[in-house]
Amino acid sequence: MTAIPPPGGKKLGLVIDLDTCVGCHACAVNCKEWNTSGHSAPLPDFDAYQAKPQGVWFNRVHSYEAGEGNDSRTVYFPRSCLHCEEPACVTVCPTGASYKRAEDGIVLVNPDTCIGCKLCSWACPYGAREFDEDAGVMKKCTLCIDRIYNTNIPEEDRVPACVATCPAQARHFGDLGDPNSAVSRLVAEREGYDLMPELGYKPVNKYLPPRERPRYAAPAEPAVESVANPFLRWIDRALSR
Amino acid sequence: MHPALSVILFTTASGAGYGMLFWLGLLAPLGLLPIAAGFGVTASLLGLALVTFGLMSSTLHLGHPERAWRAMTQWRTSWLSREGVAALIAYMPAVLFPLLWLWQEAAGPLGFISAATAAATVVCTGMIYASLKPIRQWHNPYVLPIYLLASLFSGGACLAGVATFWNAEPWLADASVVLAVVALAAKVAYWRSIDSGVGARTPADATGLGKLGTVRSLDPPNTEENYLLREMGYRIARKHAGRLRVVAMLLGFVAPIVLLPFVPPVAAIAALLGLLVERWLFFAEATHTITLYYGRAT
Numbered sequence: 001m002t003a004i005p006p007p008g009g010k011k012l013g014l015v016i017d018l019d020t021c022v023g024c025h026a027c028a029v030n031c032k033e034w035n036t037s038g039h040s041a042p043l044p045d046f047d048a049y050q051a052k053p054q055g056v057w058f059n060r061v062h063s064y065e066a067g068e069g070n071d072s073r074t075v076y077f078p079r080s081c082l083h084c085e086e087p088a089c090v091t092v093c094p095t096g097a098s099y100k101r102a103e104d105g106i107v108l109v110n111p112d113t114c115i116g117c118k119l120c121s122w123a124c125p126y127g128a129r130e131f132d133e134d135a136g137v138m139k140k141c142t143l144c145i146d147r148i149y150n151t152n153i154p155e156e157d158r159v160p161a162c163v164a165t166c167p168a169q170a171r172h173f174g175d176l177g178d179p180n181s182a183v184s185r186l187v188a189e190r191e192g193y194d195l196m197p198e199l200g201y202k203p204v205n206k207y208l209p210p211r212e213r214p215r216y217a218a219p220a221e222p223a224v225e226s227v228a229n230p231f232l233r234w235i236d237r238a239l240s241r
Numbered sequence: 242m243h244p245a246l247s248v249i250l251f252t253t254a255s256g257a258g259y260g261m262l263f264w265l266g267l268l269a270p271l272g273l274l275p276i277a278a279g280f281g282v283t284a285s286l287l288g289l290a291l292v293t294f295g296l297m298s299s300t301l302h303l304g305h306p307e308r309a310w311r312a313m314t315q316w317r318t319s320w321l322s323r324e325g326v327a328a329l330i331a332y333m334p335a336v337l338f339p340l341l342w343l344w345q346e347a348a349g350p351l352g353f354i355s356a357a358t359a360a361a362t363v364v365c366t367g368m369i370y371a372s373l374k375p376i377r378q379w380h381n382p383y384v385l386p387i388y389l390l391a392s393l394f395s396g397g398a399c400l401a402g403v404a405t406f407w408n409a410e411p412w413l414a415d416a417s418v419v420l421a422v423v424a425l426a427a428k429v430a431y432w433r434s435i436d437s438g439v440g441a442r443t444p445a446d447a448t449g450l451g452k453l454g455t456v457r458s459l460d461p462p463n464t465e466e467n468y469l470l471r472e473m474g475y476r477i478a479r480k481h482a483g484r485l486r487v488v489a490m491l492l493g494f495v496a497p498i499v500l501l502p503f504v505p506p507v508a509a510i511a512a513l514l515g516l517l518v519e520r521w522l523f524f525a526e527a528t529h530t531i532t533l534y535y536g537r538a539t
Contacts (some may be wrong), residue, residue: 002319003317051250057521060463062458062535064458064536066454068455072453075448092320094313095312095314097311099367115304115312116305117311121468127530132304138304196447
């Protein structure tokens with residue numbers, strides 16, 4: 001079971017646009033909302049109404065400041081399971097509870113056979129797995145398998161909850177195994193990249209980098225020669241010595 | 242990485258236990274240990290007790306200990322599963338071995354099988370850690386040799402400790418001294434290796450945003466600690482780590498080296514206590530790539 005299935009054609013995943021993400025956390029909230037009654041329900045919260053609330057989330061939005069001074073920029077960075085092609089979280093599982101589906105590449109946990117050893121969460125470089133201390137089993141993003149294949153909801157809603165709710169359309173869902181899919185074309189066009197590719201996990205999800213923008217140019221100071229008043233020109237020369 | 246007491250007790254106790262079973266199985270058939278049945282049974286039982294205590298302790302950190310049997314199934318890919326299978330197999334010759342103590346000639350092959358399975362189990366334990374790429378302090382070439390050396394040295398010290406009461410030749414204690422010196426050298430080399438920052442990463446590496454310049458965490462996603470930070474974001478102050486390294490070296494290696502030729506039982510206890518500190522540090526000093534996303538460096 002924990003052996004990774006031979007690579008299939010289909011690789012469902014997300015493309016996250018770091019240029020357009022506004023950091024509103026709606027994806028994280030809608031993920032929590034849907035999944036707390038979805039496939040891996042519930043997503044427990046502890047001390048939810050106390051000073052230090054904690055809980056299991058499948059999606060968390062970081063924010064960073066990158067660059068220096070006037071050229072620095074704020075980048076919002078949603079982080080969730082990347083449904084890797086070489087998921088060590090699956091191969092380290094001693095029970096076969098963690099598995100990667102051959103048909104679409106989605107990585108899931110079987111809560112009935114998970115022994116809660118937490119080794120998979122150690123093996124994931126991206127922090128995609130969070131332990132449910134209430135149920136004693138590991139939980140993770142399911143890519144909303146209970147939405148994307150759900151024939152009881154309108155076809156336009158059959159996308160992961162995070163994608164459906166994103167007000168900036170910074171999240172895209174599709175088949176990254178098909179080079180002609182909309183998401184694959186988007187990745188090619190925007191030079192989408194993998195997180196920490198050197199680790200060899202081959203993430204399916206891609207991140208689109210913030211678009212380049214012109215460097216900050218400070219407004220030019222008026223040249224002294226353009227000052228008409230000779231007295232002021234003399235003051236300037238005197239002070240510049 | 243969070244230093245969970247159950248896992249630290251497990252790797253230290255079972256490491257010493259398998260070390261004892263290794264030396265017993267290897268040396269007894271060669272006639273290099275006291276032949277008294279009392280020694281064979283006592284040493285075997287102590288080794289098995291350490292191993293069993295360790296394995297029981299390791300199940301304490303499971304969310305579902307009653308499902309632990311399922312961990313025997315995925316030995317094709319999982320070092321944890323391999324460890325479980327190896328531990329189970331190692332029990333068989335180790336339990337039979339002392340029963341055959343009185344018939345030394347029959348015990349030979351069984352002893353070698355016991356030694357091999359004990360060593361294999363320790364290799365699996367070491368590989369669980371050494372195979373984890375997100376943790377640079379574990380995905381390090383010194384990790385597996387140190388697990389093996391610590392097991393052989395502490396097991397040798399424990400066996401020498403037991404053998405004292407049967408007036409054994411001192412050479413097992415002497416051999417353990419040599420192993421302790423080699424293990425200490427490997428440990429010092431390991432600390433130098435992780436301190437050199439080999440494989441260290443920054444938030445820029447983790448986010449792929451390095452092209453924009455230095456990447457600093459502005460706001461974490463969660464205001465309170467979460468599972469990820471509690472389990473994998475453990476931090477130890479550098480000065481504490483430095484002092485504990487000295488404690489681990491003095492108690493776990495230097496004291497046994499000095500004491501083994503004179504009072505092997507005391508040396509064995511010092512080795513076990515020191516190795517507990519060493520194992521605690523192995524976790525506490527390990528940094529996971531997830532913490533990069535929270536703005537730390539590994």
